Amino acid sequence: MRRVLCPVENLYVAQRSRAVLSCALDGPVDSAALSAAFEAVTAEQPQLLTRIVPDGDGHALELLPEAQRPRLRTRTGGEEAYGEEFNTPLTVGGPLTRAVLVSDPDKERHIVVLSIDHVITDGHSGIALLNTLWDRYRELMGDTLAPRTPVAELPEPISTLLPQSDAAETAKYLEQRVENVGCHPVELVAYDVKATEDAPEEPHRIEVRRLLLDTEPTAGLRERARAEGVSVHALISAALLLAARRRMDGTDPRVLGCVSPVDLRSRLSPPVPATLMVAAVTMRLQTLPVGEDTDVLELAREVGDGMRDFLDRGDHFREMRIMPSVPRHPTLHLGTVIVTNMGAVSGPRLPEGLRLTDVRLTPAREHYFPQTGRSPIMACVTTFDGRLAIEFPHHTACFSRPFMRELGDEVQASLLALAKSD
Template identity: 30%
Template sequence: MLRDEDDVVRVLAPSEERFVRHGTYTGRSVSVVGDLDIDALSAAFAALQQAYPVATCRIVEDAAGQGYLLRPGVQSPVGVWANFGDPDTVRLPAEPIDPALQLVYLDVVRTDTARSRITLFAHHSIADAGHCVELLARLWDHYTDYVEYGTTTVVPHEYPQALEWFAAARGISRSTPSGFEDVARPLTPQERSVPADPATPAPSALVRPRRAVLDRAATTRIVGLGRHQGITVNGLVTAALLRAYASEKDGAAGDPVPLGCLYPVDMRSRLTPPAPAAAGTNMAGLASFAADIDVSAGIIELAQRISSRLHHDLAAGITQQSVLHFPDFFGPARVHSLAGHIAVTNTGVVPTFRVPANLELSDYEIVYLSAHPRPSAGASAAVTFLVYTFAGRLTVGLLGGGPSADRLLSAVRKELTALSEEALDG
């Protein structure tokens, strides 16, 4: 590994390092209607890079695969990539995204009409959903400042810390249960070896999840149902997603289908004191739930069990310390597998971004990019559901599913529609 010791910010923690092998970037892509000022956007992105120096940092690996966060190199930061194209398509940028050069990129697709697409890519090792959305919000703040006032204010931030750092700073220690027992199994010695890299590196890959989007009325009814029943929206939607997946399994019309679910829980607001959005990198502990899903039974009882389990694990401190078990499940020292679980990532309500009066953000999507995909050294989910609410509309994205993906997404729509109608009957 080529690096200058003086450039090293720190070694990546296990919660961060699990995204190094694939060069995983988490992306937020927005459709824009109106007159986009590309010069103002370029200046705004430069301001963002100054405010958050981690954006222009680098990640390198040593021979053992250990990841290091390095300060920016001698080269100038990569600015906005702007080209003409189809704004309905989330594209793989024409220029290479390289973690060894920069950790946050901005790609812009322009047209001759008043439509554009803007995609912010942030390396997942240094930005989870909360941090990535914070970066996107600050980008639009800077842009709006430039359009309205011709200048902006840059407030430099410290390098963000890992969840393990926050756990240590708040006296959180590892306990016996990981919280993943319901969905984990021991690995055999043969399974623990890290797969060899391919002789020819795989090209970068972009994944744009298929989506099911509810209208505002249905979304409002689901939120109201949760309040009426005393159940979180996360519990209701997770129950609907497990039922949708179970309904597509062979034999679902007969015996209950055993499923295990694993989902991240943002620890920022659950720490004392809380952590600001951009102060942490990957701030999610993990929680699990397993059940025999009977698609002929009602959804409310299942949702209550999911919410109750999470409440218990948070009250007992299990979820808070789950990150300290990550080495057992991810990376070269792993001894357990979570393969085959259903992953549900609920990033909550997307904030209203500040934009000039002549601009509208008409859509919002979560995408992923692997800069250098390699065989996995961790858990593989059967499918991953991405849940968020933008402009009052509940959205579920689907990662994986193979040839059954379209059918599974139809089942998701059916379950969510039934959930919203349950609110009318309640």
């Protein structure tokens, strides 16, 4: 079983990005049953059993040899295991997924961490995989696991499912986009960690600053968004853009960029289910002048109106078609902030006696380029079971822990102020 990667998927190979999903649990976990559940879901999604191999000028997916296929790993540990897994890459040529069950010495508290290569996943399919894993576990624990026929073919890339288009129109759209980003270059936030020849006190690593709202302020933020006629995504994007602007010099408005991944699954005909493990996103770059005194609600309306216009024009399909040109024109998707949003989703359903205490989704990549001196700020937004979380992954050679802590605290204060009833 083998499939050549499309040009868009080949971009993800170079990026070395992945989705890291985790859930924290209290209660007994049968590791043998969870291992069997993982083998069941990988049999249903054969791309989880593949590796990336060279193919001409690009790459292809091919099945791993039986002995190299991913199996659930178990280990003893605590919360530190999340950071260790986050800093363990998925290498080209190896398995594209990794599943680890970490249990405390008493085997009463656990963390399950799934790492999935972005070549074969996006946020929606990653969440679906985590939930499906626990569905199979629950079935096994209840002796109700229904037999399923393994899938015989690897799914086609999303780029092959786009509506028909005219090549000349796509070329014109690319030309306009390149011209626009050239006329309105965005400014990036400078790293606060300076390069030094001295050895650091501790090795640099990827870390995650997390912002978490409880159910009441999350509901309040959603109510405020509805009352203002904007989306929660637009409110969060505006709050983050303002926080980024305050970390730049001067008082005049600066041109900032907000990059939002856009889900294509529900916008294709027929729709692509979230359970299918493919990358089904494109990008939306919006540039806006932002000053220190810009009103957060006015900025949110600009972000929201821009996104609606983008979708109404069908530009989400055009962006997918021009994505192979990004290596030649990297500023096409270069933003001051990158804000993903999975919307409101449910966490895993567990068998009786096992309690879910937390669920997380965070994107990770291997290359942060501290030598560039500045970069976008990444924010991954999820709302699991009524609690909104924003994950800020960063590399300690670029942004320091205090920098990201202050940034996260500022964004959280902005969102809590918006969530309060007037």
